Amino acid sequence: MSVTQRLSIQWGQSPSSEPTDTLVITSPEGHFVDVRVLKDHEPHDKFPIEWAFCGRTEQVGDGKVNYSHDIDSRQLQGESVDPDVGSVETLANGDEREEGEMTNPATGKVESYVEVWRPLDPNKEDRTPLPKSLVSDINVSVLATVDGQKMNGRVVRVGRWIQGILEFDDDNDKAGNIVDRLAIVRAKATGDIWSKEVSIGSHSDKVPVSDLEGRVLGDTFIYGGIEWAVIEHRRSRTDSIY
Template identity: 25%
Template sequence: MHSVSTRVSLAWDEEPPFEDSEVLVIVGKKYYVDIRLKRVPENDYVIDWAMAGVKEWLHTEADPPKARFTPILTTRSELQNADEGTFSTLDNGDILETGEMLDPNTGRVRRYSEIWRDLPINKGSVFILEGIGTSDAPTIQRAWLAKMGNYQAAVAKISEDKFLAWTAEKVAGRPGWDVTKFAGPVDAATIVLPIEDPSPLWGVGTLFEANGITWLVKEAFMT
């Protein structure tokens, strides 16, 4: 099931829930882009964790919904392994995800609980793209971009230890996309830009160039 969601809270083991990041996750039928940014002074952001990868459902019809998330691109080298989460719907409609994963703050595998809230999305095209090269400097090593409804999100690896990540929204009555949150080197702000809907929509496997980047279409469908 495809969705755009934000995280309400995170809890480790039996500790109190908290939220210290601004999170936007776009999940397609197979791939996802997950952006988690922390606000720092002067309204800037830094990357807490940004990733893109594959989501696989593991449960049968009789089991609680369970999925495996396998990152293809991640900003945290210590969090490269797949993790699995089990999902349930709370009374208010939010989604509770529970499982085990490495806590990067302690270096230990711990139980986690995350509460997610789906965001309303406009009907239209959905696409998830993998950036596989650039024609102009500065270059990227890898990039992923997802668009669903009135939201876009992207993460890119610029060099071995440099990344950028952003989220963007389409505001009714205004042309183009507003990048609402950006984290990364200042001189990298224009390397990866939001992409407008094509007409007609690309097919999976299509290669095209936009803003100096060659993109491979991983998913594309209409809602």
């Protein structure tokens, strides 16, 4: 279970940099939503996303983690996506170093990479680094769209942070405009008020943000005309020691 912010990425022997505002929110059962917003984009750009995807993590041994991609913005834009497997280690200061291979969007080639991630305190809305020792109760909810609808969505809440992705399946227009086919949301809570940091896509108002309180595992409900189900819910106690 975590809320992590990427600090940098290094491709091959190139200098490390951070061209995006990237957060990943992951539940105790491994459901995650990863949203990477380009820092340098035109104000009129309706889809300033380098990459956004969701799925589930799986430990595959030797410190390696496999990340499934159930919804992937690059696939929807016609790109092929290679298997996503990285080796992760925790550094002395609590940051996480991930290395592996994947397609560099700048070159279109598979290259080695090193990413540095910083775990955040899920109960703070100001991106506070996770303390070395933290004992805290954290609200966790994961939503998925109910089968049988022409859309596929996932929402993950950990503490005061939520990210969600909603894909619309248009049988008549598989190569339709990405802003009509994909909705992406990132929100945080200040007190009882949820505010969106990221809201992208024509249907971003259909991604639940503020309607999760009181819902428990197995509940279904309608939001924005779409039926959602609670597939994971708990109030977890975290104890971070690194």
